Amino acid sequence: MGSLFRSEKVTLCQLFLQSEAAYNCVSELGEIGLVQFRDLNPDVNAFQRKFVNEVRRCDEMERKLRFLEKEIKKDEIPMLDTGDNPEAPQPREMIDLEATFEKLENEMKEVNANAEALKRNFLELTELKHILRKTQVFFEEAEYYTQAASNGPMTEESVNLLSDEGLTQGGQQALRLGFVAGVILRERIPAFERMLWRACRGNVFLRRAEIEIPLEDPVTGDQVNKSVFIIFFQGEQLKQRVKKICEGFRATLYPCPETQAERREMAIGVMTRIEDLNTVLSQTQDHRHRVLVAAAKNIKVWFNKVRKIKAIYHTLNMFNLDVTQKCLISECWCPVDDLDRIQAALRRGTERSGSSVPSILNRMTTKQEPPTYNKTNKLTGAFQGLIDAYGVATYREVNPAPFAIITFPFLFAIMFGDTGHGIIMFLFGLWMVVKEKSLGASKSDNEIWNTFFGGRYLIMMMGLFSIYTGLIYNDIFSKSMNIFGSSWNADIAYPGDMGNNVEKLMLAKTYRLNPNSTNWSKEPYPFGMDPVRLGAMSQSTFGL
Amino acid sequence: MNSVNFNINFGYLEGLCRGFKGGILKQTDYINLVQCEILEDLKLHLQSTDYGSFLANEPSPLSVSVIDDKLKEKLVIEFQHMRIHSVEPLSTFLDFITYGYMIDNIILLITGTLHQRDIRELIPKCHPLGSFEQMEAIHIANTPAELYNAVLVDTPLAPYFMDCISEQDLDEMNIEIIRNTLYKAYLEDFYKFCSTIGGSTTEVMCEALAFEADRRAFIITINSFGTELTKDDRAKLYPRCGKLHPDGLAKLAQADEYEQVKVVADYYGEYKPLFDGAGTGPGEKTLEDRFFEKEVKIMMSAFMQQFHFGVFYAYLKLKEQECRNIIWISECVAQKHKAKIDSYIPIF
Numbered sequence: 001m002g003s004l005f006r007s008e009k010v011t012l013c014q015l016f017l018q019s020e021a022a023y024n025c026v027s028e029l030g031e032i033g034l035v036q037f038r039d040l041n042p043d044v045n046a047f048q049r050k051f052v053n054e055v056r057r058c059d060e061m062e063r064k065l066r067f068l069e070k071e072i073k074k075d076e077i078p079m080l081d082t083g084d085n086p087e088a089p090q091p092r093e094m095i096d097l098e099a100t101f102e103k104l105e106n107e108m109k110e111v112n113a114n115a116e117a118l119k120r121n122f123l124e125l126t127e128l129k130h131i132l133r134k135t136q137v138f139f140e141e142a143e144y145y146t147q148a149a150s151n152g153p154m155t156e157e158s159v160n161l162l163s164d165e166g167l168t169q170g171g172q173q174a175l176r177l178g179f180v181a182g183v184i185l186r187e188r189i190p191a192f193e194r195m196l197w198r199a200c201r202g203n204v205f206l207r208r209a210e211i212e213i214p215l216e217d218p219v220t221g222d223q224v225n226k227s228v229f230i231i232f233f234q235g236e237q238l239k240q241r242v243k244k245i246c247e248g249f250r251a252t253l254y255p256c257p258e259t260q261a262e263r264r265e266m267a268i269g270v271m272t273r274i275e276d277l278n279t280v281l282s283q284t285q286d287h288r289h290r291v292l293v294a295a296a297k298n299i300k301v302w303f304n305k306v307r308k309i310k311a312i313y314h315t316l317n318m319f320n321l322d323v324t325q326k327c328l329i330s331e332c333w334c335p336v337d338d339l340d341r342i343q344a345a346l347r348r349g350t351e352r353s354g355s356s357v358p359s360i361l362n363r364m365t366t367k368q369e370p371p372t373y374n375k376t377n378k379l380t381g382a383f384q385g386l387i388d389a390y391g392v393a394t395y396r397e398v399n400p401a402p403f404a405i406i407t408f409p410f411l412f413a414i415m416f417g418d419t420g421h422g423i424i425m426f427l428f429g430l431w432m433v434v435k436e437k438s439l440g441a442s443k444s445d446n447e448i449w450n451t452f453f454g455g456r457y458l459i460m461m462m463g464l465f466s467i468y469t470g471l472i473y474n475d476i477f478s479k480s481m482n483i484f485g486s487s488w489n490a491d492i493a494y495p496g497d498m499g500n501n502v503e504k505l506m507l508a509k510t511y512r513l514n515p516n517s518t519n520w521s522k523e524p525y526p527f528g529m530d531p532v533r534l535g536a537m538s539q540s541t542f543g544l
Numbered sequence: 545m546n547s548v549n550f551n552i553n554f555g556y557l558e559g560l561c562r563g564f565k566g567g568i569l570k571q572t573d574y575i576n577l578v579q580c581e582i583l584e585d586l587k588l589h590l591q592s593t594d595y596g597s598f599l600a601n602e603p604s605p606l607s608v609s610v611i612d613d614k615l616k617e618k619l620v621i622e623f624q625h626m627r628i629h630s631v632e633p634l635s636t637f638l639d640f641i642t643y644g645y646m647i648d649n650i651i652l653l654i655t656g657t658l659h660q661r662d663i664r665e666l667i668p669k670c671h672p673l674g675s676f677e678q679m680e681a682i683h684i685a686n687t688p689a690e691l692y693n694a695v696l697v698d699t700p701l702a703p704y705f706m707d708c709i710s711e712q713d714l715d716e717m718n719i720e721i722i723r724n725t726l727y728k729a730y731l732e733d734f735y736k737f738c739s740t741i742g743g744s745t746t747e748v749m750c751e752a753l754a755f756e757a758d759r760r761a762f763i764i765t766i767n768s769f770g771t772e773l774t775k776d777d778r779a780k781l782y783p784r785c786g787k788l789h790p791d792g793l794a795k796l797a798q799a800d801e802y803e804q805v806k807v808v809a810d811y812y813g814e815y816k817p818l819f820d821g822a823g824t825g826p827g828e829k830t831l832e833d834r835f836f837e838k839e840v841k842i843m844m845s846a847f848m849q850q851f852h853f854g855v856f857y858a859y860l861k862l863k864e865q866e867c868r869n870i871i872w873i874s875e876c877v878a879q880k881h882k883a884k885i886d887s888y889i890p891i892f
Binding site: 052 | 591681
């Protein structure tokens with residue numbers, strides 16, 4: 001880790017790329033990730049840069065991909081993520097990708113529109129079915145009351161409004177009551193009732209019943225609770241008013257036949273239509289599912305490809321276009337030790353684009369301070385991240401990270417200091433390290449797990465050091481241990497205190513041990529602190 | 545409510561509001577925006593501001609109405625978040641702010657119904673902050689009395705309707721009178737509520753509401769020249785919580801033409817400079833623009849004090865002004881007519 005002692009030497013370079021080769025070279029440089037570009041057009045607006053159209057096309061592609069991803073997630077299809085790194089596609093492949101996405105998006109939109117229309121139809125039929133069932137109850141109740149009433153005195157409430165008795169009771173010979181039946185969201189019923197009562201001055205009669213199962217809203221797909229209602233009124237004006245109010249509260253009205261026989265016929269017709277619709281609906285869903293499954297196989301790869309294209313064009317926007325020589329110029333910071341790799345990447349890029357003119361990398365001298373670059377591997381990366389969280393070191397300053405690899409876990413262990421728990425921690429870290437390939441491949445969304453997994457080496461070392469300090473503290477699973485036997489003896493008491501009087505010793509609550517006595521094993525406790533301290537009165541405050 | 549205990553209940557929301565205020569577009573943003581050639585450029589630039597990718601999921605080509613809707617949506621989400629997390633008296637305060645939008649929505653729906661528009665066409669045009677349950681059933685009413693009895697009596701706007709109930713039918717002229725009467729009652733109620741809160745809120749809000757009241761008085765007067773509105777009716781529409789009350793309002797009620805209004809304004813130090821040099825000639829700002837400028841100034845100074853509710857009101861007004869600015873610039877860009885593109889009101 002000699003190179004971790006200070007940050008790498010970084011130099012400013014000038015890059016001359018031929019216009020045809022520029023895309024591929026930047027792509028190769030992006031893959032090795034060793035170069036930091038400087039923005040040579042800081043005063044130019046985002047939308048006045050050279051490659052802004054390509055960036056816009058990438059934005060459009062990403063939007064289409066996001067739409068597809070949302071649909072895939074809605075259907076809970078798992079998206080295949082192999083974790084491999086697709087190469088950035090060539091500019092001419094971008095057109096193919098765009099065409100593919102466009103086709104997929106249009107197909108999905110069409111399928112969605114069809115499904116929505118079908119679902120709306122289905123919803124209407126289901127609501128109609130419920131209405132027919134529930135209004136049956138309303139009319140039946142009214143019938144029951146008339147039966148009971150004909151045996152006893154008639155009261156106001158028990159009169160069936162729609163039968164001839166009711167009408168003659170009310171004194172209206174030839175006027176029939178009209179009614180509308182419909183379905184409304186359950187949450188809107190109180191306000192609906194109140195407004196009906198107010199607007200019609202109490203001259204309408206509302207009965208309602210809840211639909212037990214939630215129905216699916218065709219547009220959003222949410223499950224909503226609805227209720228069936230039926231409103232009785234008299235006269236045309238009230239009917240108009242009632243209809244307007246229903247429209248205002250987004251209640252859907254359905255034609256409901258008056259007689260029971262008609263209702264039963266309608267119910268049967270509705271059931272058959274519902275079954276037919278069900279089959280069509282399930283077929284549409286299958287088709288949609290097939291399209292989405294096919295898309296889900298590739299969607300992660302597509303996302304990566306589009307993002308790479310976008311990144312390349314963002315970088316190219318930072319370049320300076322030299323019109324006379326038809327090449328792109330840029331300035332970048334490169335680590336001195338890796339200049340060979342960068343040259344190799346540039347050569348690969350020029351070859352791939354089939355251009356004859358090689359790309360040129362010139363070192364420049366400058367008075368500006370280069371950026372700090374620390375080469376880390378997976379072990380040192382966690383510690384470097386820890387140090388950088390407090391502040392990034394300046395260029396070529398001594399890097400605290402290599403020291404922190406030892407000091408941080410050790411200081412942690414001093415505070416932790418338990419052998420048993422240290423073993424558990426060490427084994428947990430060891431398991432994460434050994435299984436890091438498979439655990440890293442399953443990209444989890446859980447933030448806490450990702451934090452632990454990112455610090456697996458840290459945890460392993462903290463556990464290891466904690467075992468050591470736990471042995472020193474004589475602590476295992478928060479219980480004290482005495483492995484080698486204490487070097488102190490109870491008869492090392494102060495002269496004049498108790499001497500060798502064993503009975504007095506046993507009855508005493510506390511006694512002091514004399515360190516100057518000759519009666520001891522002449523060898524200190526071999527490893528760690530002497531367990532005699534665990535019997536001392538000051539035990540709880542010591543060593544914590 | 546004093547500054548010592550303010551943060552217990554309202555500290556989070558005030559901090560949030562100030563954070564939102566920090567995201568308001570600066571002068572440099574406007575300079576970049578006026579250089580756009582097409583609407584997609586605007587979208588690209590707005591991505592680097594606090595607005596982020598709010599237009600990211602809209603298919604191109606963009607239109608100005610889409611931008612308008614999305615801007616409003618973002619503002620509504622922020623406001624709803626603050627409203628949901630607030631406790632008394634802040635929740636009542638924020639509710640008061642929404643009553644203004646409710647009045648606008650009611651008037652929009654009634655006007656639309658008068659012109660035989662389908663209610664479902666009109667609902668998306670309503671401002672989301674001012675929506676209430678009974679809103680969609682407004683079209684059943686034919687007279688103000690019906691409107692009150694059936695629809696509005698359950699809403700918080702019921703007490704403002706006292707002066708409006710008449711048996712006349714709802715028609716064009718009366719609708720404007722109803723709007724202004726409602727708004728007058730609402731402003732005065734809001735003013736009274738803010739006075740009871742005390743502390744810096746009273747200071748800041750009463751100044752803001754007084755300016756709003758005076759502005760409405762001036763605009764009503766100027767707009768009523770040449771209409772059938774009598775002077776008495778006009779005097780009934782002036783909100784009385786501003787600085788013009790009572791003398792200025794009495795004079796304004798007598799005014800017959802623009803010059804007389806200007807004379808009234810000359811008596812008041814704050815309003816004199818607004819009328820000087822205002823006009824519709826080239827290079828001059830219109831009176832409305834000057835009123836907007838003054839409003840922006842008052843709202844900015846509301847942020848100078850801490851521990852009061854005025855920041856929420858001020859933030860909403862400033863954000864609305866910003867939306868108006870962005871839409872103005874978008875329109876100029878979309879129609880490729882950049883002559884007056886600089887007539888937006890700069891905020892910072």
